[in-house]
Amino acid sequence: MTMEDLFNTRQSLYYKKMSKYLKYVLNDHFVILLLFLGGATGLAYQNYLEAVQYDALVPRFLLLVIIGLTVFSGSIRTLVEPADAVFLLPKEKAFDRVMKKNLIYSLIFHSSYTLLIGGLAAPLLSAIGHMSSDGVVFWLMTLVCWKVIHGIHAYYSLKQHKSEISRNTRLIIGVVSLVGIMVSLFISILTGFIISVTTLGLFSLFVFQYNRSDSWSWEALIETEQRRIQKIYSIINLFIETPYSKHKVKRLKFLDFLYKLPVLDRNTEMYFLSRVFVRNYNFSGLYLRLLLIGSVVIYFSENWIIHTVISVLFLYLIGFQLIPLRQTFKKTVYFRLYPNTDTDKINTIKKLILLLLTGGSLVYSLAAVNSGILVLIRLLIFNGMFSLLFTYIYLPGRLKK
Numbered sequence: 001m002t003m004e005d006l007f008n009t010r011q012s013l014y015y016k017k018m019s020k021y022l023k024y025v026l027n028d029h030f031v032i033l034l035l036f037l038g039g040a041t042g043l044a045y046q047n048y049l050e051a052v053q054y055d056a057l058v059p060r061f062l063l064l065v066i067i068g069l070t071v072f073s074g075s076i077r078t079l080v081e082p083a084d085a086v087f088l089l090p091k092e093k094a095f096d097r098v099m100k101k102n103l104i105y106s107l108i109f110h111s112s113y114t115l116l117i118g119g120l121a122a123p124l125l126s127a128i129g130h131m132s133s134d135g136v137v138f139w140l141m142t143l144v145c146w147k148v149i150h151g152i153h154a155y156y157s158l159k160q161h162k163s164e165i166s167r168n169t170r171l172i173i174g175v176v177s178l179v180g181i182m183v184s185l186f187i188s189i190l191t192g193f194i195i196s197v198t199t200l201g202l203f204s205l206f207v208f209q210y211n212r213s214d215s216w217s218w219e220a221l222i223e224t225e226q227r228r229i230q231k232i233y234s235i236i237n238l239f240i241e242t243p244y245s246k247h248k249v250k251r252l253k254f255l256d257f258l259y260k261l262p263v264l265d266r267n268t269e270m271y272f273l274s275r276v277f278v279r280n281y282n283f284s285g286l287y288l289r290l291l292l293i294g295s296v297v298i299y300f301s302e303n304w305i306i307h308t309v310i311s312v313l314f315l316y317l318i319g320f321q322l323i324p325l326r327q328t329f330k331k332t333v334y335f336r337l338y339p340n341t342d343t344d345k346i347n348t349i350k351k352l353i354l355l356l357l358t359g360g361s362l363v364y365s366l367a368a369v370n371s372g373i374l375v376l377i378r379l380l381i382f383n384g385m386f387s388l389l390f391t392y393i394y395l396p397g398r399l400k401k
Contacts, residue, residue, distance in 0.1 A: 085218035145196035
């Protein structure tokens with residue numbers, strides 16, 4: 001079996017495994033939520049485009065953050081396994097050809113969603129008078145160039161055995177990219193395009209011509225791939241339990257005051273489950289992200305019906321994604337021995353989810369404060385009613401499955 005055959009087999013197994021879990025992620029409820037969320041976000045974005053002032057600066061700073069996060073994110077898919085550091089070490093030249101194919105695949109994948117985000121940002125740039133219709137192509141090509149540069153840098157860093165060189169290169173590329181994006185947003189689209197193309201040409205020449213090497217840093221290869229896989233499984237694990245996810249638990253001592261509240265300190269199960277929720281970022285991080293995204297969408301929406309639909313959908317998503325808390329009791333040996341029934345444990349999960357949904361209802365209602373106090377009160381009532389219905393009607397059936 002050649003090196004290409006080995007990685008083709010791994011790629012087939014990888015796609016097969018991902019497709020198996022994808023059908024659980026893209027379930028009917030989640031797809032419906034995405035459709036509603038996409039429609040509401042599109043309507044809010046259209047209203048914002050109509051209201052934004054000509055030559056405004058705030059949208060440019062907002063786009064700087066979004067484009068920066070898009071460009072600086074992502075890594076190369078290598079499909080490397082820990083044992084490869086031993087068994088594939090004598091075949092580094094053949095492995096080099098495989099890595100170039102992986103680089104091309106990764107660049108195409110990352111460039112595709114970069115183009116999508118750049119295309120969505122183009123109407124905003126046109127609305128503030130910074131870009132004409134002829135400049136859209138230059139704008140999109142600029143973003144692709146910066147994304148390709150960072151993809152090539154990720155490839156280059158996997159060949160560096162000295163962390164100092166990799167760190168300095170990352171700093172230089174990061175600063176140049178940030179300056180180039182700022183030039184595109186605040187000065188001229190065409191000038192930013194010229195800077196990006198020039199940087200791409202010089203850096204590609206440096207990596208593939210003047211710094212050619214067949215030696216790979218296998219520690220970096222393995223660590224990068226393991227980190228990439230864990231990010232994927234951490235998302236999948238929100239919908240279905242997988243044997244590949246590794247939870248990272250942090251102490252978070254500054255939140256100890258929460259456990260002194262009577263509602264959390266009343267019984268052993270509630271105390272334990274609340275600790276698990278706060279310390280496990282898969283749960284607490286998801287909750288905070290959904291609160292933030294939903295609040296931003298509601299804040300920029302002007303119609304109270306959109307406020308209600310968005311808040312209810314996000315509350316549903318929060319509650320649905322917290323159902324895997326049920327697995328916490330099943331995996332903890334102490335609660336297999338603890339003399340409490342399954343009904344007590346289910347009631348504990350219901351109480352915690354109701355508490356979190358109540359907090360989310362309050363946050364989403366406050367996000368609509370610009371629409372008036374009447375809308376705020378109306379939204380709080382709707383959210384509270386949904387939280388009760390979700391907890392006491394929908395949730396018990398899901399927890400018993």
